[in-house]
Amino acid sequence: MVAAAKAKTSTMTEPPRIAAQDWSGVATHLDGNGWAVLNGLLSAGECRALANIYGETDVFRSHIIMGRHGFGRGEYKYFSYPLPDIIAELRTALYPRLAPIANRWNEAMAIEVRYPAEHADFIKRCHKAGQTRPTPLLLQYGAGDYNCLHQDIYGEHVFPLQVAILLSQPEQDFTGGEFVLTEQRPRMQSRAAVVPLKQGDAVVFAVHHRPVKGTRGTYRVNLRHGVSQLRSGHRHTVGIIFHDAK
Numbered sequence: 001m002v003a004a005a006k007a008k009t010s011t012m013t014e015p016p017r018i019a020a021q022d023w024s025g026v027a028t029h030l031d032g033n034g035w036a037v038l039n040g041l042l043s044a045g046e047c048r049a050l051a052n053i054y055g056e057t058d059v060f061r062s063h064i065i066m067g068r069h070g071f072g073r074g075e076y077k078y079f080s081y082p083l084p085d086i087i088a089e090l091r092t093a094l095y096p097r098l099a100p101i102a103n104r105w106n107e108a109m110a111i112e113v114r115y116p117a118e119h120a121d122f123i124k125r126c127h128k129a130g131q132t133r134p135t136p137l138l139l140q141y142g143a144g145d146y147n148c149l150h151q152d153i154y155g156e157h158v159f160p161l162q163v164a165i166l167l168s169q170p171e172q173d174f175t176g177g178e179f180v181l182t183e184q185r186p187r188m189q190s191r192a193a194v195v196p197l198k199q200g201d202a203v204v205f206a207v208h209h210r211p212v213k214g215t216r217g218t219y220r221v222n223l224r225h226g227v228s229q230l231r232s233g234h235r236h237t238v239g240i241i242f243h244d245a246k
Helices: 023-033 044-055 085-108 119-128
Strands: 035-038 060-065 075-079 137-141 146-150 161-166 174-176 179-184 191-195 202-206 209-214 217-227 230-233 235-240
Touching: 023 035, 023 085, 023 202, 035 191, 044 085, 044 137, 044 235, 085 119, 085 161, 085 209, 085 235, 137 146, 202 217
Parallel strands: none
Antiparallel strands: 035 202, 060 075, 075 137, 137 235, 146 217, 161 202, 161 235, 174 230, 179 191, 179 217, 209 217
């Protein structure tokens, strides 16, 4: 089982796995597409360790069977506080890299909300509004399972970017099960993207909407994400959402 500990503040030294990413390229790809890949965020051993705790009970606060709610097929569990060490580290360390992008997007879309530099300060904002339940989650899919297109909102305070990390090895542990995004543009047909991920890779993507420059200024496009149907095997994913839930 992965050890549990409270999140560390981002004022500490940035983990090498975060510092090694091409953050300029990530920002550029997010601006142009609403998503970007972080390569090799977790090692194969870390992926297996996280996937193996799905059967534990003391690290989770709830268990959701998707088919019971019309969400698709498959299941997931929300972690409880304190989060496992590695989830706490990633949530705390990724946030300061993404907050400037989130603030720039809100400014472009004429949204007044701004996000503090430290994740702990943003969580205080969530908790003050009654959003106190942790949202990082571990998802499990089997053959025939899928996740319908959706958005992870959870309350008044929403951080506009989130991260999903693939813990399983495509074509070995499972087939099918691609991460999918759709973008709904005003007065245009929706655009779909299939994000190629390897084991340990993460995708950063827009929770709700992102700014796009048009001939008449900047407008908002709406995004949803999901997972296509697995043809075989089993797939595990970790989702890191930066706002808490009511």
